[in-house]
Amino acid sequence: MAELYPYPRFSIAERDRRWRAVRALMRGQNLDVIVTPQNSGHSADYQANTRYLTHCGGGEPDLAAVFPLEGEVTAIATSAAPRWPTVQDWVSDVREARRNYGRAIVERLKELNVERGRIGITGLGEVEGTRTPEGTIFYGTWKQIREAFPQAELIDATALLDEARYVKSEEEIGALAKSAEINELAIRAEIEAAGVGVKDWEVWAAMHYAMTRNGSELPVHCFWVSGKNPKRTLTRPSMRLLERGDVIINEIEASWIGYRAQAVQPVFVEVINPVQAELIKVQREIFNRVLENLKPGVTVGELAELTRQTAARAAPKSGPAAGARGDLTMHGRGAGDDGPIITPHARSPKQLAVAMREHMVFICKPSAISADGEYICQWGDTVAVTKSGGRRLGKRAHELAVTGN
Amino acid sequence: MIPQLSIEERDRRYKIVRAEMAKRGIDVLILPANTGRWEQLQGDSRYLTSIGGFATEVFTVFPREGEVTAFIFNRAGWWKQAQKWVSDVRDGRNRWGQNAIERINELGLQKGTIGISGLAGLFRAPEGIIPYSSVQAIQEAFPQAKIVNATEMMQEIRAVKSAEEVSLLERAAAIVEKTIEAMVENANPGISEKELYGAMVHAMLANGGELPTLFFLSGGPGLTNSSFVPTDYRLQKGDRLIDEIEAKYAGYGAQAVCPVVLGAPDDEYQKLIDISRACFDAILHQMKPGVTFGFLFDVYRDTVERAGGGKYLWNHPVMHARGLGDDGPALLGDKDLERFSKIQLQAGMTFILKPQVRPKEGKGRASIGDTVAVTETGARRLGRRELKLIVKNV
Numbered sequence: 001m002a003e004l005y006p007y008p009r010f011s012i013a014e015r016d017r018r019w020r021a022v023r024a025l026m027r028g029q030n031l032d033v034i035v036t037p038q039n040s041g042h043s044a045d046y047q048a049n050t051r052y053l054t055h056c057g058g059g060e061p062d063l064a065a066v067f068p069l070e071g072e073v074t075a076i077a078t079s080a081a082p083r084w085p086t087v088q089d090w091v092s093d094v095r096e097a098r099r100n101y102g103r104a105i106v107e108r109l110k111e112l113n114v115e116r117g118r119i120g121i122t123g124l125g126e127v128e129g130t131r132t133p134e135g136t137i138f139y140g141t142w143k144q145i146r147e148a149f150p151q152a153e154l155i156d157a158t159a160l161l162d163e164a165r166y167v168k169s170e171e172e173i174g175a176l177a178k179s180a181e182i183n184e185l186a187i188r189a190e191i192e193a194a195g196v197g198v199k200d201w202e203v204w205a206a207m208h209y210a211m212t213r214n215g216s217e218l219p220v221h222c223f224w225v226s227g228k229n230p231k232r233t234l235t236r237p238s239m240r241l242l243e244r245g246d247v248i249i250n251e252i253e254a255s256w257i258g259y260r261a262q263a264v265q266p267v268f269v270e271v272i273n274p275v276q277a278e279l280i281k282v283q284r285e286i287f288n289r290v291l292e293n294l295k296p297g298v299t300v301g302e303l304a305e306l307t308r309q310t311a312a313r314a315a316p317k318s319g320p321a322a323g324a325r326g327d328l329t330m331h332g333r334g335a336g337d338d339g340p341i342i343t344p345h346a347r348s349p350k351q352l353a354v355a356m357r358e359h360m361v362f363i364c365k366p367s368a369i370s371a372d373g374e375y376i377c378q379w380g381d382t383v384a385v386t387k388s389g390g391r392r393l394g395k396r397a398h399e400l401a402v403t404g405n
Numbered sequence: 406m407i408p409q410l411s412i413e414e415r416d417r418r419y420k421i422v423r424a425e426m427a428k429r430g431i432d433v434l435i436l437p438a439n440t441g442r443w444e445q446l447q448g449d450s451r452y453l454t455s456i457g458g459f460a461t462e463v464f465t466v467f468p469r470e471g472e473v474t475a476f477i478f479n480r481a482g483w484w485k486q487a488q489k490w491v492s493d494v495r496d497g498r499n500r501w502g503q504n505a506i507e508r509i510n511e512l513g514l515q516k517g518t519i520g521i522s523g524l525a526g527l528f529r530a531p532e533g534i535i536p537y538s539s540v541q542a543i544q545e546a547f548p549q550a551k552i553v554n555a556t557e558m559m560q561e562i563r564a565v566k567s568a569e570e571v572s573l574l575e576r577a578a579a580i581v582e583k584t585i586e587a588m589v590e591n592a593n594p595g596i597s598e599k600e601l602y603g604a605m606v607h608a609m610l611a612n613g614g615e616l617p618t619l620f621f622l623s624g625g626p627g628l629t630n631s632s633f634v635p636t637d638y639r640l641q642k643g644d645r646l647i648d649e650i651e652a653k654y655a656g657y658g659a660q661a662v663c664p665v666v667l668g669a670p671d672d673e674y675q676k677l678i679d680i681s682r683a684c685f686d687a688i689l690h691q692m693k694p695g696v697t698f699g700f701l702f703d704v705y706r707d708t709v710e711r712a713g714g715g716k717y718l719w720n721h722p723v724m725h726a727r728g729l730g731d732d733g734p735a736l737l738g739d740k741d742l743e744r745f746s747k748i749q750l751q752a753g754m755t756f757i758l759k760p761q762v763r764p765k766e767g768k769g770r771a772s773i774g775d776t777v778a779v780t781e782t783g784a785r786r787l788g789r790r791e792l793k794l795i796v797k798n799v
């Protein structure tokens with residue numbers, strides 16, 4: 001066994017819990033093996049299943065895994081030997097792909113004698129992933145498996161891994177809490193760096209500095225935009241100079257051993273917009289009501305309806321927030337591409353029907369929107385579902401931030 | 406809002422690509438979205454749209470005749486304003502197969518030849534980057550169409566950079582050197598790899614760098630390899646810092662390999678670096694249009710032998726192209742050497758040149774490197790720092 005780097009890790013007990021849970025689901029579907037293909041797209045979100053099962057990952061390498069119902073789990077990587085036995089102690093069978101992952105996957109599947117078996121593949125494309133409606137396995141990889149195993153059944157195992165990953169363990173929630181802590185350090189750095197005349201890009205750089213020096217891996221998926229009244233974040237900062245009255249809106253995600261909590265925190269430069277100052281009161285009320293109701297059995301659809309009702313109740317009769325409405329956006333948080341997801345634009349019946357379970361974790365970021373649609377106030381934190389309602393993983397005050405205070 | 410390339414540069418690219426499509430009988434090109442490997446795998450799509458960066462997925466349909474279409478997940482409106490190359494930008498929500506079908510139907514190319522760049526054969530993704538189900542959907546929608554692999558075509562076109570592209574790489578190389586300055590300034594006993602990495606990321610981004618980008622850094626005694634993830638290890642006197650630092654500007658990534666030692670280096674490590682530097686100089690001196698990669702490799706081997714007094718060996722990789730991502734030619738292993746040995750350098754090719762050296766007996770290896778560009782008269786470094794083992798007195 002290689003000497004392990006000083007790096008945060010999950011326990012062997014956590015590995016065994018995951019493997020037991022996934023294998024129980026495999027038995028239910030009569031699967032002999034699951035292949036989680038390499039695909040480092042979308043900040044490595046698309047291969048989260050590989051990291052979930054092998055603990056190999058970080059830094060956006062391509063990694064695949066072969067996970068049999070019985071027998072040794074195999075991780076497949078390029079530059080395997082120097083890279084991955086040093087960061088994890090879950091899997092000792094780490095094989096060299098030299099970029100030809102399909103070949104290594106086929107080799108391992110042959111050892112497992114699944115020529116006529118049922119081979120599960122995550123991201124096969126028959127079942128929509130949260131952000132991958134057409135799957136994640138590359139054509140060239142699929143072709144090698146199909147040609148090597150013409151008699152085998154290839155089954156889409158996306159939903160199986162989704163199911164296993166929906167409910168987080170204490171260790172996973174601990175990792176997400178650490179990520180949430182880093183997010184809040186990053187927000188603090190953002191508030192400290194932002195000011196009149198400062199380049200938007202430099203504030204963003206300061207935020208990333210806080211994130212990485214406090215242990216976040218890269219890449220991470222952070223959204224950002226600044227301006228007088230921006231309504232939607234972009235994936236990037238700009239070179240514009242901040243002005244008094246500007247607001248930076250964001251989605252900040254630090255990655256702690258691959259686990260990504262999220263925080264949404266509007267930051268105003270010197271002065272808060274008066275409409276937003278009123279809207280945050282409605283938004284806070286929505287957030288708190290949703291949080292209270294994050295209990296096992298409640299569906300995503302019911303939470304969306306609760307959002308609308310709460311906004312109608314909480315919106316004042318007069319003033320800038322009069323007639324404000326609410327929209328719920330929430331989606332799973334964890335190792336990457338976690339579901340379920342609900343946004344004002346993506347509300348599939350399947351996702352709306354998902355019921356809360358204890359230890360599910362979400363970014364909950366409802367919006368309060370002014371009656372004329374000109375102002376959107378969004379604030380969010382990562383929350384865990386408990387029997388008595390949701391628990392925030394972040395600790396910062398639920399308010400609009402302002403620089404210069 | 407974002408760094409822009411000129412319309413002339415766009416037209417130059419479109420002209421070359423369309424001429425090559427005509428030669429190969431390709432009616433429409435599909436350039437998949439995949440931001441994997443620090444967004445290097447999406448170089449082709451960005452090359453023809455100027456859209457990308459910060460993990461923006463862009464799926465492109467590029468007809469031989471007619472308007473180019475870029476599909477973004479859900480921010481098409483912004484992208485229409487943020488760049489001036491492509492006006493037909495659509496929200497595609499990552500339904501790439503369906504996106505391609507929609508546009509190919511509009512173009513009336515249901516029976517045409519569809520070239521997919523990224524079907525197979527990328528240098529770092531030989532199995533391609535397009536999902537199986539996207540290909541299947543396109544095949545089923547257009548049973549009379551012919552699907553061909555256009556990966557090599559795009560690799561060949563992108564291998565030769567314009568002056569505008571080289572200028573972006575030069576800008577990226579300057580950001581790399583700002584990052585190196587931050588490394589040297591902050592690398593003191595007691596700092597953790599993570600903290601040092603953070604300080605370097607800060608310097609990179611504050612100077613205009615783009616994410617995601619390939620950036621490996623490790624510290625420790627006697628290290629020969631860098632890790633994908635910085636750790637909690639705290640630096641000590643006598644440690645080495647091993648790195649591969651790549652900064653991107655407008656998507657163009659320049660790279661440097663810049664080893665550092667805290668305190669006096671041991672003689673053997675210094676010797677390895679000296680030989681690497683001798684190889685760098687010898688190869689750079691020979692790089693010019695018409696010279697083959699095989700010849701450069703001979704220069705490398707001979708220099709290791711001569712400078713090392715017969716006690717040292719060469720090691721892959723010696724050089725690979727740099728640009729928008731997964732650029733070629735790339736001499737990463739023996740097979741690449743076979744593939745490219747008779748290929749000649751052309752003006753406009755750009756590489757990270759980082760000859761690696763190891764002792765014939767015993768352990769260890771080292772390299773030093775910088776991004777270089779081939780010109781009509783020779784080759785030049787894009788970086789400006791002194792190319793040497795940095796010794797930091799602590």
